[in-house]
Amino acid sequence: MKVLIMCGGKGTRLREExxxxxxxxxxxxxxxxxxxxxxxxxxxxYKDFILPLGYRGxxxxxxxxxxxIRNTDFTVELNSGTLTTHHAGSCALEDWRVTLCDxxxxxxxxxxxxxVARHIETDRFMLTYGDGLADINLDKLVRFHEQxxxxxxxxxxxxxxxxxxxxxxxxxxxLSWEEKPVLNEYINCGFFVFxxxxxxxxxxxESCDLEKEPLRQLAADGxxxxxxxxxxxxxxxxxxxxxxxxxxxxxxRAFWV
Numbered sequence: 001m002k003v004l005i006m007c008g009g010k011g012t013r014l015r016e017e018x019x020x021x022x023x024x025x026x027x028x029x030x031x032x033x034x035x036x037x038x039x040x041x042x043x044x045x046y047k048d049f050i051l052p053l054g055y056r057g058x059x060x061x062x063x064x065x066x067x068x069i070r071n072t073d074f075t076v077e078l079n080s081g082t083l084t085t086h087h088a089g090s091c092a093l094e095d096w097r098v099t100l101c102d103x104x105x106x107x108x109x110x111x112x113x114x115x116v117a118r119h120i121e122t123d124r125f126m127l128t129y130g131d132g133l134a135d136i137n138l139d140k141l142v143r144f145h146e147q148x149x150x151x152x153x154x155x156x157x158x159x160x161x162x163x164x165x166x167x168x169x170x171x172x173x174x175l176s177w178e179e180k181p182v183l184n185e186y187i188n189c190g191f192f193v194f195x196x197x198x199x200x201x202x203x204x205x206e207s208c209d210l211e212k213e214p215l216r217q218l219a220a221d222g223x224x225x226x227x228x229x230x231x232x233x234x235x236x237x238x239x240x241x242x243x244x245x246x247x248x249x250x251x252x253r254a255f256w257v
Contacts (some may be wrong), residue, residue: 001142001193002120003046003190004127008054008103008112011131016239022056024130025063026242029249030038032063033236034130038254044138047096048127050119052103061100068093075160108188110208117199128190133245133256134233136191141227148225152218153193156186156226157233186226189233231255 018026024034038049053060063070071093073086099119103112113127124145126138136155145153149168167176188211201214208214218224232255236242246256 001046001122002048002125003038003041004050004113004116004120005034005126005130006112007034007051007060007107007125007130008057008107008109009130010055012237013238014242017242018055018257019107020056021059021077022054022130023236025059026131026236028236028242028245028254031178033245034060036256037128037130039094039236040136041126041138042094042096046138047094049096050099050101050116050118052101054103054105054107054112057100057102064098064100068122104206104249107206108208109210110202110212110214111204111206113210114199114202114208120196120199123196125194125196127192127194129235131237132190132233132235134189134191134229135231135255136229136233138191141191141195141229142163144227145225150225151195151197151221151223152215153225153227154188154215155191155229157189157229158184158186159233186228189235191227191229225245 004025007022007024009023010130011018011026014023014026017023024037025032027033028036034051041047041049051060068085069083074085075086076082101116101119103115107115123222133159134155141153141155166174167172198214198218201217202208202210215224234241234245234248236245245254
């Protein structure tokens with residue numbers, strides 16, 4: 001299956017990093033979060049990627065266009081410009097195929113997916129956001145999707161509250177106090193699997209937003225299922241998130257590797 005990773009948003013809540021680069025290029029360690037997401041998929045054998053680009057998409061294009069040179073040793077003959085790369089030992093490169101597509105500066109996610117539909121030849125495809133990492137078992141996700149019989153499956157996680165919660169009686173007496181409890185509700189963390197029919201729910205209009213009419217209609221048609229992910233997930237939405245993910249990486253506690 002092809003894997004679409006959404007790379008077009010402006011990342012306004014992470015303006016400290018995204019003023020000059022798109023959010024998927026914000027680094028964890030010495031690698032963009034986009035590379036980490038792709039590595040999660042590649043670990044399960046999914047190595048054919050489609051990246052719908054928008055805001056500062058040229059930065060992502062330049063990264064992959066120069067990927068070979070950036071990550072290998074090479075010899076250049078200055079008089080002819082001949083370049084020879086050396087893929088030895090630790091310099092061996094990932095065997096990924098990456099298709100990069102401009103989908104408009106202001107296009108919302110649904111429109112971006114529809115605009116790259118010509119690159120999706122398979123009966124099913126996978127999709128996720130360009131800023132979220134998880135220790136997800138993609139084989140289990142795909143099996144769940146196939147068994148559900150629905151057109152679309154998203155991955156849900158239960159998140160801890162950012163704040164403590166207090167339960168009181170009508171007189172204000174405290175009955176319980178919990179520090180950052182795990183919430184009962186699930187949230188959508190991405191990691192979708194779709195049948196190709198889902199493309200019919202989308203339009204190329206830049207106002208087509210994935211999470212609004214398309215997914216709402218899919219749910220109304222009884223064609224949307226949720227895979228409950230029991231493990232960890234973290235998005236890179238703010239500077240605080242970026243710092244936290246880098247701390248996990250630097251301390252050897254990166255749960256997504």
